[in-house]
Amino acid sequence: MATPPRKTSAPNASRALPAGITLMAWLGWAMVVLIADQFTKVLILGYYQLGDSTPVTSFFNVVRVHNTGAAFSFLASAGGWQRWFFTGIGIAAAVLMVWLLKTHPGQKLFAFAIASLLGGAVGNVIDRVLYGYVVDFLDFHAKGWHFPAFNVADSAITVGAACLILDELLRVRRGR
Numbered sequence: 081m082a083t084p085p086r087k088t089s090a091p092n093a094s095r096a097l098p099a100g101i102t103l104m105a106w107l108g109w110a111m112v113v114l115i116a117d118q119f120t121k122v123l124i125l126g127y128y129q130l131g132d133s134t135p136v137t138s139f140f141n142v143v144r145v146h147n148t149g150a151a152f153s154f155l156a157s158a159g160g161w162q163r164w165f166f167t168g169i170g171i172a173a174a175v176l177m178v179w180l181l182k183t184h185p186g187q188k189l190f191a192f193a194i195a196s197l198l199g200g201a202v203g204n205v206i207d208r209v210l211y212g213y214v215v216d217f218l219d220f221h222a223k224g225w226h227f228p229a230f231n232v233a234d235s236a237i238t239v240g241a242a243c244l245i246l247d248e249l250l251r252v253r254r255g256r
Contacts, residue, residue: 102185102186102191103181103182103185105185106181106185106191106192106194106195107178107181107195107198109192109195109196109199110195110196110198110199110202111199112199113195113196113198113199113200113203113232113233113236114199114202114203114206114233116232117199117200117203117231117232117233117236118203118206120217120231120232121203121207121215121217121231121232124142124144124215124217125144125215128142128143128144128217129144130144130145130146131143131144131145132144133219139220139221139222140218140219140220140221141219141221142217142218142219143216143217143218143219143229144215144217145215145216145217145219145229146211146213146214146215146216147213147214147215147216147229148212148213148214166204166208167205167208167209170201170202170204170205170208171205173197173201174198174201174202174205177194177195177197177198177201178198180194181194181195181198187247189243189246189247189250190243190244190247192240192243193239193240193241193242193243193244193247194240194244195240196236196237196239196240196243197236197237197240197241197244199233199236200232200233200234200235200236200237200240201233201237203231203232203233203236204231204233204234204237207233214231214233215231216228216229216230216231216234217229217231218230218231218235
């Protein structure tokens with residue numbers, strides 16, 4: 081009885097990384113986002129007083145703003161309970177995101193999106209726990225209209241959300 085030919089791979093063929101190594105890479109990206117976020121916020125807290133602003137271009141300022149609410153200052157004037165509410169949501173979301181990274185580490189776009197969301201969410205949770213507000217400092221404006229100030233964590237969350245949408249659109253397209 082003849083044995084079937086063995087499939088061999090070329091010596092330089094790429095092999096899938098073990099899930100644990102890939103998970104660590106995605107957690108590493110989340111940590112890069114978190115460190116960049118916290119570093120920039122420490123700079124702002126160290127060099128700016130609340131309300132200080134430095135014009136950089138005709139459409140961009142660096143400012144120091146405290147956001148006690150969520151995106152676009154949602155619930156900012158709710159009386160204080162929102163600090164712990166949003167902190168709890170952030171912690172729960174972080175746990176879910178680590179689980180998603182652990183179970184889907186090979187889905188590159190999806191994992192990049194989740195890791196970006198994770199780094200941003202943890203960055204803003206740290207602010208809420210330490211200060212009671214999120215430090216925002218990027219202020220884009222035009223003709224007297226200002227987009228709500230935001231930070232590196234918010235940027236990572238936005239990029240992550242856009243990548244999640246793109247990943248889903250691509251997944252649906254592949255399924256047709």
